[in-house]
Amino acid sequence: MTTNYRKDLVSILEMLSNIERDLNLANYNETEKKIYYTIAMLISNNGSCNITDVILESRFSRSTVYKTIKKFERANLIIVEQSSNDKREFNLVLAT
Amino acid sequence: MHKFDLTHFIKVSITVYIFYMFLYGTWYFLHIQDFANLRLENEWAGSFVFLPHGARVLMVCFFRYYSLPALYLADITGPSIMNHEQYQVTYVDGSNIAALGCIAAVILSVELIKWSRVSEGKFSFFKPVNFKNYKFLFLVVVLSSLLSGVTCNSIISIINDQVSIDVLTVLRFMIGDFIGAVTVIALMWIVFTTAIDNRLILSPEK
Numbered sequence: 060m061t062t063n064y065r066k067d068l069v070s071i072l073e074m075l076s077n078i079e080r081d082l083n084l085a086n087y088n089e090t091e092k093k094i095y096y097t098i099a100m101l102i103s104n105n106g107s108c109n110i111t112d113v114i115l116e117s118r119f120s121r122s123t124v125y126k127t128i129k130k131f132e133r134a135n136l137i138i139v140e141q142s143s144n145d146k147r148e149f150n151l152v153l154a155t
Numbered sequence: 156m157h158k159f160d161l162t163h164f165i166k167v168s169i170t171v172y173i174f175y176m177f178l179y180g181t182w183y184f185l186h187i188q189d190f191a192n193l194r195l196e197n198e199w200a201g202s203f204v205f206l207p208h209g210a211r212v213l214m215v216c217f218f219r220y221y222s223l224p225a226l227y228l229a230d231i232t233g234p235s236i237m238n239h240e241q242y243q244v245t246y247v248d249g250s251n252i253a254a255l256g257c258i259a260a261v262i263l264s265v266e267l268i269k270w271s272r273v274s275e276g277k278f279s280f281f282k283p284v285n286f287k288n289y290k291f292l293f294l295v296v297v298l299s300s301l302l303s304g305v306t307c308n309s310i311i312s313i314i315n316d317q318v319s320i321d322v323l324t325v326l327r328f329m330i331g332d333f334i335g336a337v338t339v340i341a342l343m344w345i346v347f348t349t350a351i352d353n354r355l356i357l358s359p360e361k
Contacts, residue, residue: 062162062163062166063160063163064167064170067217067218068217070217070285070286074286074288074292075289075343075344075347075348077288077289078340078344079348079351089352
């Protein structure tokens with residue numbers, strides 16, 4: 060049985076959760092944040108980054124990485140560019 | 156008829172007392188230590204961010220009338236426990252009654268929100284308001300800060316004939332209570348999001 064005390068504490072958490080939702084900072088889940096950090100880290104270390112690098116480094120499935128990159132692209136967080144060396148490969152650039 | 160729950164009352168009282176004293180202790184420590192190295196000559200500068208008002212608002216809003224005894228106890232024992240020597244020197248007659256005025260300001264603000272039909276149906280002192288919508292909480296912060304500044308200073312002024320309080324002091328109390336309460340809510344939000352990100356707690360939405 061849920062006690063009144065617990066209900067009151069959960070209400071405080073729900074209030075904080077509502078602030079978070081309205082400020083729109085919780086749009087991305089942990090996996091998406093990790094993929095973004097991986098892209099940023101690879102670009103910082105290697106100067107460039109493609110989708111295969113992100114899959115290998117983050118160890119998430121190809122479909123998860125693709126879906127997340129599409130989401131970032133729609134939000135104008137990253138730009139997907141075709142590689143000049145290999146037309147089958149796409150490089151990721153952080154949008155500024 | 157509202158049934159009194161003793162176990163709930165004890166749990167709430169302990170939580171309220173610890174939370175208030177934690178905020179009072181943090182505020183007092185920062186205020187005295189002058190971490191920002193501002194070297195302010197006016198020792199009252201700390202009252203521009205009076206964190207304990209955040210405890211008053213949050214506890215009354217979420218734990219309702221169960222929180223009042225512990226809140227008052229913390230309000231009157233806080234200054235004495237944190238620095239007894241300074242408390243004896245700076246104590247002003249009527250401070251304990253003024254603390255009642257500050258809590259009354261929060262209660263009045265909550266009841267005003269209820270009265271304005273935020274909670275549906277007939278008005279009742281025992282009817283809880285849903286403060287999950289933080290905008291109502293923000294409204295309580297604004298109203299209670301304004302009322303608290305007036306009630307607290309008026310009580311001290313009425314009780315002490317030799318103490319005269321100017322308008323700027325009242326304004327400082329209002330601003331301090333408002334910024335203090337908003338700071339507490341903002342800090343709680345930062346702790347909450349960090350805990351969610353690190354999976355220390357589950358988001359209530361999940």
